[in-house]
Amino acid sequence: MRKKLKSSVAEKKNEVLGSLKSLGTNVYDQLDSGYFPSISMPSRSTENINYDPHLRQFILGDKSVRRSARNIRHVKPFTQLVWAARFSHELASQRKTSTLRDVYYSAQAYAMTFKDQQESNNIITDLETVLGFSREDFNIFPEERSAVFGDLTIEYTVPGYEGRTLNLTSHPDGVLIGPALTSSEFVSTTANKVIAIEKGGLFTRFIEENVHKKFNAVLVLTAGQAPRATRHFIRRLHKEMDLPVYIFTDGDPWGMHIAMVIISGSANAAHLRELNTPDAKWSGVWATDIINYKLPTDPLDDVDIKRLYELQRDPRYKEDPLWQKEIKTFLKIKRKAEQEAFSRYGLTYIVDEYLPTKLEENT
Amino acid sequence: MAQATFEEISASDFFYRNRDIAGFTNPSRAIFAAIRELVENSLDATESQKIPPDIYVRLSFEGEASKDTQIYKLRVEDNGSGIQPRFIPSAFGQVLYGSKYKLKQTRGTFGLGGKMAVLYGQIMTHQPAYVTSSTGLAKVYSFKLMIDIQRNRPVILERKVLINKEQWRGTIVEFTLEGDYLRAKSKILEYFKQTAMVNPYANLTFVDPKGRLYKFTRVTTDMPDPPKETEPHPYGVDVELLQRLIQVTPYRNMSEFLKQHFHRVGDITAQKFLEFSGLSPSKNPKRLSHEEVVRLMQNLKKFKEFLPPDASCLSPLGEGLLKAGIMKELKPEYLVVNQRKPSTYAGHPFIIEMGIAYGGEIPRKGGFIIYRFANKIPLLYDEASDVSFRVINSMNWRRYKVSPDMPIAIVVHICSTKVPYKTVGKEFISDRPEVRREVANALREIARQLHRFLSKREHVDREKRRLSIFAKYLPKIAQFSSSLAGKEKLPDVKKLIKSVQKYEKEA
Numbered sequence: 072m073r074k075k076l077k078s079s080v081a082e083k084k085n086e087v088l089g090s091l092k093s094l095g096t097n098v099y100d101q102l103d104s105g106y107f108p109s110i111s112m113p114s115r116s117t118e119n120i121n122y123d124p125h126l127r128q129f130i131l132g133d134k135s136v137r138r139s140a141r142n143i144r145h146v147k148p149f150t151q152l153v154w155a156a157r158f159s160h161e162l163a164s165q166r167k168t169s170t171l172r173d174v175y176y177s178a179q180a181y182a183m184t185f186k187d188q189q190e191s192n193n194i195i196t197d198l199e200t201v202l203g204f205s206r207e208d209f210n211i212f213p214e215e216r217s218a219v220f221g222d223l224t225i226e227y228t229v230p231g232y233e234g235r236t237l238n239l240t241s242h243p244d245g246v247l248i249g250p251a252l253t254s255s256e257f258v259s260t261t262a263n264k265v266i267a268i269e270k271g272g273l274f275t276r277f278i279e280e281n282v283h284k285k286f287n288a289v290l291v292l293t294a295g296q297a298p299r300a301t302r303h304f305i306r307r308l309h310k311e312m313d314l315p316v317y318i319f320t321d322g323d324p325w326g327m328h329i330a331m332v333i334i335s336g337s338a339n340a341a342h343l344r345e346l347n348t349p350d351a352k353w354s355g356v357w358a359t360d361i362i363n364y365k366l367p368t369d370p371l372d373d374v375d376i377k378r379l380y381e382l383q384r385d386p387r388y389k390e391d392p393l394w395q396k397e398i399k400t401f402l403k404i405k406r407k408a409e410q411e412a413f414s415r416y417g418l419t420y421i422v423d424e425y426l427p428t429k430l431e432e433n434t
Numbered sequence: 435m436a437q438a439t440f441e442e443i444s445a446s447d448f449f450y451r452n453r454d455i456a457g458f459t460n461p462s463r464a465i466f467a468a469i470r471e472l473v474e475n476s477l478d479a480t481e482s483q484k485i486p487p488d489i490y491v492r493l494s495f496e497g498e499a500s501k502d503t504q505i506y507k508l509r510v511e512d513n514g515s516g517i518q519p520r521f522i523p524s525a526f527g528q529v530l531y532g533s534k535y536k537l538k539q540t541r542g543t544f545g546l547g548g549k550m551a552v553l554y555g556q557i558m559t560h561q562p563a564y565v566t567s568s569t570g571l572a573k574v575y576s577f578k579l580m581i582d583i584q585r586n587r588p589v590i591l592e593r594k595v596l597i598n599k600e601q602w603r604g605t606i607v608e609f610t611l612e613g614d615y616l617r618a619k620s621k622i623l624e625y626f627k628q629t630a631m632v633n634p635y636a637n638l639t640f641v642d643p644k645g646r647l648y649k650f651t652r653v654t655t656d657m658p659d660p661p662k663e664t665e666p667h668p669y670g671v672d673v674e675l676l677q678r679l680i681q682v683t684p685y686r687n688m689s690e691f692l693k694q695h696f697h698r699v700g701d702i703t704a705q706k707f708l709e710f711s712g713l714s715p716s717k718n719p720k721r722l723s724h725e726e727v728v729r730l731m732q733n734l735k736k737f738k739e740f741l742p743p744d745a746s747c748l749s750p751l752g753e754g755l756l757k758a759g760i761m762k763e764l765k766p767e768y769l770v771v772n773q774r775k776p777s778t779y780a781g782h783p784f785i786i787e788m789g790i791a792y793g794g795e796i797p798r799k800g801g802f803i804i805y806r807f808a809n810k811i812p813l814l815y816d817e818a819s820d821v822s823f824r825v826i827n828s829m830n831w832r833r834y835k836v837s838p839d840m841p842i843a844i845v846v847h848i849c850s851t852k853v854p855y856k857t858v859g860k861e862f863i864s865d866r867p868e869v870r871r872e873v874a875n876a877l878r879e880i881a882r883q884l885h886r887f888l889s890k891r892e893h894v895d896r897e898k899r900r901l902s903i904f905a906k907y908l909p910k911i912a913q914f915s916s917s918l919a920g921k922e923k924l925p926d927v928k929k930l931i932k933s934v935q936k937y938e939k940e941a
Contacts, residue, residue, distance in 0.1 A: 095918025102912055102925035140911055141934075143900055150907040153914040160918055183910065 081228060084163065084254075087209065090202045091160040098153055107141035110152065112201045113342060120341045122386035127349035128336035129387075131200075138197075151194045152201070154183050159198065159209035166230045168210040168250040171195065200342040207253060207300045217301045218245035220278050221262050221289030223312075225255040243278060245292060253300045257311050260289065264430075265308050267291045267351075269320040269329055273410045273421075280422040286430065289314065297333050299346055305333060306348045316348050317430060322356030322366070323407035324378040327397065335387040353393070354429045358400035361408045364425065367415055368406035375407060444586035446528075449550060450557060457860075458554050461503040465613030466621050468551035469493070472510040472607055474541040474811055475548050477633060479514025479605060481749075482660045486652060487636040488513045495643040499612045505559055506615060506643060508551075509608040516569035516603050519595075526552050526565050526607065527579045527588020537851040539661035539748050541811045548607055553581055555611035562591050563609035570603030615643050621814055626650060627763055628805055628812035632751060632847060634759035653762045656755060664747035664851060667697040668707075668734040669781025676731055680719050689715040698741040707737050743783040745776030750785045750849050751810065760789050764843055767793030770883040771845075772876050779868040784850035786869070788876040790884050796841040802826060806863070807847040813861050820862035822846040825873045834885040842884075846873060904934050 094110070101108035113119065113131040123130045140149045158177060162169055169177070175191040178184065185191040195206050206212070223239045229251045236258060239246050246252060266288045268274045274292040277283070283290055289308060293301060308314050318333055320326030330353035336346050361368055371379075379398055388394040401407070413421035443451070453459075457467040473489060480487035489512045496505040517525055526548055552563045568574040578592035615622075619642070626640055630650035635657045638650040666675065685691045692704040699707070708715050711733035713726075722730065734740075751759070756771045771789035778784065796803065806813040806820055817823050826844055831837060848854075848863060856864035863869060908927040916924050 092918060092920070095915045095920075098911065098915035099919040099921055099925060102915060102927065102930075105929060107930060108911065108915070140908065143903060146903060146907045146911075150910045150914070153911050153918070157914045157918040181910070181914075 083208065087202075087204050088160060088163055090204065091156050091163070091209070094156050094201065095153070095160070107139055108149070109137050109139035109141070110149070110201060111135050111137045112197065115196070115200060115342060120338050124386075124390070126344075127334070127387075127390065128344075128347045129338045129341035131341050148194060148197070151178070151183060151185065151191075152197050154178060154181060155194050155198050159211065162210040163208075166210075168212060170212055170214055171206075172214060174211060196339075196342075203342070203344075205299055205303070205340070205343045205346065207250075207303065210250060212250055212253075212300060213298055217248045217294045217298055218274065218292040219248055219252070219289060219304070220245035220274070220292075221260070221283045223260040223262065223289050223308075224258040225252065226258050227251060227255045229254055239289070240283065245274065245278065245290070248291075248298075248301050248304050250300075253304060257307065260312050260314070261287065262289045262312075262314060263287045265289045265291060265305060265314045265316040267293055267297070267305060267316060267318045267330075267333060268410075269293055269295065269326055270410055273319070276418070277422065280419060282422055282426070285422070286426065293318075293329060293333070296329055299340065299343075302333055302336075302346045302348070305351070306345060309348045309350065316351035317354040318351055319354055319410060319429075320356065321407070321409045322358060322361055322412075323371070323409075324375055324382055324398075324401065326356070326410075327353065327394075328378075328382065331382075331387055331394075335390070354432075355425070356408055356410060356412075358397045358404060360425075360429075361404065361406060362400070364413070364416075366408040366412040368404075368408045368412070371401065371405045371407055376402070376405075444584060446553060446581055446583045446586040449553060450583055453550075453554060453557075458550065461612060461614035462617035462621075464554060465493070465506065465508075465611065465615055465618045466625065468508055468554065468611055468613070469510075469622060470625060470811075471551045472508070472548045473629065473638075476510060476512030476514055476605070477629075477636065477810070478541050479512055479516075480636075481657065483515045484657050484660060485513060485515075486655045486657060487633065487638075489636065490639045490641075492641040493615065493643050494641075495615075496610055499558075503612050503614050504643075505610055505612055507608065507610050508555075509606065511604065511606045513604040516605055517565075517567045518569060519567075519573075519575040522565055522567055522575060522577050523579055523588035523590050525549075526563060526577075527581045527590075528586055537666055537747070538663045539809055539849055539851050541809050549581075551611070552579075552607075552609055553583070555609040556581055557583075558612035559610045561610040563607065565605070565607050567605040568598050568602055570598070570601055572598055574598045574602065623648060624814060625812055628807070628814070629810075631759040631763040631805065631845070632756070632807050632810045632812070634755055634762055650763075653758050654755065658749045658752055658755060661749035662747045664744075665695055665697040667743040667778075667781035667783075668692075668699065668737070668740050669743075669778075670852070671696075671731060671734060671781070673728055673731050676727055680722065680727070683719060686718050686720075687715060688713055688717045688719055691719040697743055703740060706739055707733070710737050710739075743778050743781060745783040745785060747851060748776065748783055748785050748849050750787055751847060753787070756787055756789055756845070756847065760791055760843075760845055764791050765795040766791035766843065768884070768887050770880050770887070772879045774872050774876050777868055777872050779854060779866050782850055782852040782854075784848055784854075784869065784872075786872040786876050787847040787849075788873070788880055789845040790877075790880040791843045791845070792884060792887070793841050796843050798839060798841045801838045803843040805843060805845045807845070808853040808855075808863065809849050810847070813863075815861040817862070819856065821865040821870050822863065822873050822877075824865060825870060825877055829874075829877060829881065831881070834881045835888055836881065836884060844877070844880075846876075901931070901935055905931050 098108040114134040114136045119132040119134040120129050121132050138145050138149050140146050171192055175185055175188050195211060199205055219239055221239055224236055226236045271292055274290060277290050282288060291305060305316055309316050318330040320329045333348055334351045340346055379401055382388050383398050413425055458464040469491060476489045477487055492509045494507045496507050499505050562578050562580045564578055566576040574596040576594040577590060580589045580591060582589050626638055626648060630638055635652050635654050637652050640648040679695050683691055685694055688708055689704050692699050750773060753771045753773050757769060760769055769789060769791045774786040776783050776785050804817060804823060806822055854864050854866055854869060856862055908930055912925050912927050
């Protein structure tokens, strides 16, 4: 049993509410003094997104943009931004959650129609940029959900569940990484590592095969590209519970990049911090595994190859020689393999043979 | 061996055999042409006296003629000058009655007027025509007529004289003809609508065979001055005309002959011209040899010092009346008209009047709607061959920010003592450089003004939209920020909205 580490969940809530309110006060005061209100925020244009080797993630540069209600092209998005802040404040203070889709529809109640979902998503990203918090902090979650399973005890902070605890082995399908779990405090764990898995089938197989027990692991299903809440969750497991993180994905450029985003974050979230886990390891499936384990493969198609060349130039892939080596191997063998490919050696081979070897290799 | 025989045919006979030329091509076209000829006669008869026209046209069903055609009775009444009784039989019963040594802007496309219509009716139905007329004096004269086609003579079947108690003035023509109204209907109605457009001072009433009433009411009693007769201009004469003039002239020397029979030829011009062509001023024109006549004609065209024809003989509609007519029939949102200064082609004066109408009740057709008129009559066929169609379509409309999918109607009116029709069909204007230039200039002028209107409107619209955006969002910003900041009192944004208002009056 590990000692309970008090996280910043409650503290952060207040911080978020405060910053939303001060945005409102700022705009209000400008209007009240007879000025067109304006708001400055860091620019999210491509030229202002830089890779920070120290933080090992993308960050925004010094360029900033100013949204002014005096500008005919800005006045609508400006209003939407203030509305989004007000909506988020209401959500957060009532401890309710919402989805991006929900935001899109809620706006219509205020005759604030968004042109499409993309426009409303952009406004939420603006709000993140202005305040430096991620949308999950405003209780706005994306639709896609991922799951976690393993010996981790958490304590809820959501209304109606405050103080209640749950052990994350209690449901064999895993527990959804939703708003309630994201906002809960970590109490204790016996695990000594986190294994993140790209696909649901393998996640279920690992639970069935007692991987969490055999390897003392908390299993996280990323369900494709990991949602931000999940990335933040993995980071907290690493930081607060001191657990090393291993990532298993398909053996192709896309799987490789799922691992990379968990490790170094995405350019889209350059305005945010604390979503990545720089010390996490990509444990497979590597291009070299395809050769070593003689896995059944598919040929790489044109988009795969194009993607590999893109990744080759990406600063995040220059950190560790492993990446460049694997990219080169992919390009050489021109084949890819899915995690399920290990089934050719029997259902338990991946757990009994492959996993121990790979975990060994990484440590 | 059979011997070929040649026989003389009368003018009536000629047109009977060649009725296509006069527009009586088929049953539907014939009924249209008959109405049109008589209505135009009536319009000329009223206009020459500056009487606002009241024209009543009734077409009634008389019986079936063949599978596709019916017998109709056509009655046209007007309140025009009326015809003196001694001229009535010839006016309606003799083709090409009257002599034309003078020129005048008239509607009649063929100078046949109602005669051809009456002739056609007689050919198809063997029924007489009834003509009643009075010049407003004591008596009304009524004739029952037929045409002796071979001899080209009117045959009076009945003649009645009535007392004109009500001092009625005008002419009523009634006769039967064969035709196909159903197929002609849309053209006939279009004809009335367009006629009303260039005759805004006329009341036109049409009752069709089904008893439906179509009424086009005048919006003004102002009328253009009636066209005046004028002598032919030297540039416009041919050998035939010269010879006819020589035959009828009472003048016995060249100098008088030129001065009296030609437009804008005075003492000095006549003298200079005779020197130029080496003719003695005292020469008797009747003594000119055939070769001399031909040379005279050539010299008339060569001589550079004739004054250009004077357009005072023309009777254009004028910008005011054209505007009133287009407004009344098309009900556009915006209208601009332009009358060009008189110009000439081949010795004939002409004036181009154009209008461009936008929006309102004008439909979007994916192309400009073009209304063409010559001497105040609508041209309804062969649009694509007309010079104005070509000018309109070769214009760079983008320069004027105008696109063909806008609701736009363009009206072109040419008036001339001799309208430059291209073919005998007389349905479109030929592409003469002088005419083309005038049409293009008029079009550019009205297009410029339309452009000005469109850009001003766009500007005002944009300004309105701009203001409405601020007016919509600033109060919301006030509302949301107040509630976010936890303030009771909303900040006042009226001043801010006012500050973005650029154009006080228009917005």
